[in-house]
Amino acid sequence: MLIVLPKGRLLKEIKNLLGQVGISFKDSSRKLVMDTSVKDIKVAILRSWDIPKFVNKGIADIGFVGKDVLNEIEDEENFYESLDMGLGKCRLSLAAYKEVTNSNKPIVATKYPLSAKAFFASKMQNVEIIQLKGAIEIAPILGLSDYIVDLVQTGNTLKDNGLSELEVIQDISTRLIINKSSFKTNNSKIQRLILSIKDALNENFKN
């Protein structure tokens, strides 16, 4: 079985959680696929945007990924979104650098074009969306966009760059996803794993 984990802020938390359910591994910066303390379970650490792709194709059986990324999937999903881990809590928000004067068709910079499109469609607001891959906050500062739609956790990045959060679009957290055919073939094993992850999350929540 292969479990894929996201690089970055959440890795340590998810690694600790897996350790709690008896799946421990040593991550090194160079090794891409790692054995774990459980003989038939390996883990790989990927960019979060790549995680659904590996799980969708059944290369990975299980993945941990943010709802922000799952919202942006256009293809048919060959995986179940099974568990809201309650980790990596943040929000997808609309923010701006200064008052928006171009109200006819404002420009929105974001890593999340589908979410942004749906949000403005719900407001019947016509916008131009520019998809960026890097630090989104820079777009309105340099005049590329009027608004941004981006993740906010502490709010420090917005604050430090003089941007204001105008509206929360959606609460975001990490989800556990399972490839549909792996779930059929390894049903009891995966069910057991999910139950023990749930127990560990409850235990951590109590403490």
Ligand code: PRP
């Ligand atoms: C996210 C997001 C913001 C920042 C918000 O980026 O895009 O820039 O975190 O966090 P804050 O409200 O706590 O300041 P991240 O650091 O994950 O890097 P990324 O741009 O590579 O996604």
